[in-house]
Amino acid sequence: MSALSVRQVRLRYLTLYGLRWLPSGLVIPVMILLMRERGLTLSQIGLVAIAQGLVVLALELPTGGLADALGRKPVLATAWAVGLASLVLFAVADSFWLFFLVWALQGIYRALDSGPLESWYVDATLAADPDARYERGLGWAGTVSGLAIGAGALLSGGLIALGPVGPVSALTLPVLVAIVLQAVSLVALLVLLRETRPARGAAALRASVVEAPRMVGQALGLLRRSRVLLALVAVELFWGFGMVTFESLLPVRLAEVVGDTDRAAALLGPASSAAWLANAAGAALTPFLLRRFGAAPAAGLLRILQGATVVGMALLAGPVGVLIAYLACYTVHGASNPLHYGLLHRQVDGPYRTSVLSLNSMMSQPGGAIGMVALTALADATSVSLAMLVGAVVLAVAAPLYLPAWRAARKAPATSADPTVAGRAGAPVS
DSSP: OOOOOHHHHHHHHHHHHHHHHHHHHHHTTTHHHHHHHTTOOHHHHHHHHHHHHHHHHHHHHHHHHHHHHHOHHHHHHHHHHHHHHHHHHHHHOOSHHHHHHHHHHHHHHHHHHTTHHHHHHHHHHHHHOTTOOOHHHHHHHHHHHHHHHHHHHHHHHHHHHTOOBTTBOTTTHHHHHHHHHHHHHHHHHHHHOOOOOOTTHHHHHHHHHHHHHHHHHHHHHHHHHOHHHHHHHHHHHHHHHHHHIIIIIHHHHHHHHHSOHHHHHHHHHHHHHHHHHHHHHHHHTHHHHHHHTOHHHHHHHHHHHHHHHHHHHHHOOHHHHHHHHHHHHHHHHHHHHHHHHHHHHTTOOGGGHHHHHHHHHHHHHHHHHHHHHHHHHHHHHSOHHHHHHHHHHHHHTTGGGGHHHHHHHHHSOOOSOOOOOGGGTTOOOO
């Protein structure tokens, strides 16, 4: 079997990355509305969503060692198979506990899926050419994921507009197509991802499991010693809480102003597609924001601005106003990600970088879980608009947490470059 070239590795990586996110694009617009159609209240939806956050929180760090010990391909194949199983169950689930199991399986899928494909791409690229620059492919991955999710959302809206097919409801159709695409993705993974597996076996697996708590402990030690790093990681708690507004409550709010669930779902397809293009446009503003404001001030201002866009979603009358605010929210979100991760990278290096980044990512999980429970319960008890307003306030109050990074930057000597993390700029939020 001949070795892959750098170009072949990049093409396979981007193909698999797009296939990975295409089913998500189909399901995102209908996820909350389908559970509502099958009898769950908003409070129950908030409770079942906890399963994903808790599973990811528990497994994200240990599964990195699993991929290193067993190889990226078997771990990814397992992840995508679990993702397929969760979609099949989601298509037929009709009770609280079945949906709870769906979200738990999604948590396993996301924990196993987080990182191995990118790691394979970097390693395979360097194996093909030790001097190759892999950053371009990582940057393109953000664009590919945005286009894949956007295309999936557009297809989802079209399927819903076709209406029910026999006993299959309009909201279930995108899930069935997502199942087919997820199966295609799994086959493509088995065919395209070529890997020389590490011959380390069970002993290495046990060692990685033992090592993970130590690395987490040392990363937590860095947080205790650095106020800047602690504040940046704390932003994720507020971010995770606030993202519930535009990821989970927005479909319910749109159905409320439209007056029809199926019509709202059909609108969400093209709207989600446009939102991911807006997300990419926001990421493209990063160099301007860095020059005009600096990383920390711009990141803080964007937290406040994102809160304002959520206020718009909560209060504007009619679907046009709500969707304009929704697109503005995703534009701000796209600009925020590279600024935040750029600040984070400048605070840590060496062997703890991955652990700190994982901890940062993990902090959004408890924030999101608390947000799902609190905001959906508040929406059931009062109104969706009030719940979104509370989420908007939480997003905005995270802004002062960028002050320590701003003060540190003012004290530090000026540098010729202000790097950001291009690979995260277009990273999906779900």
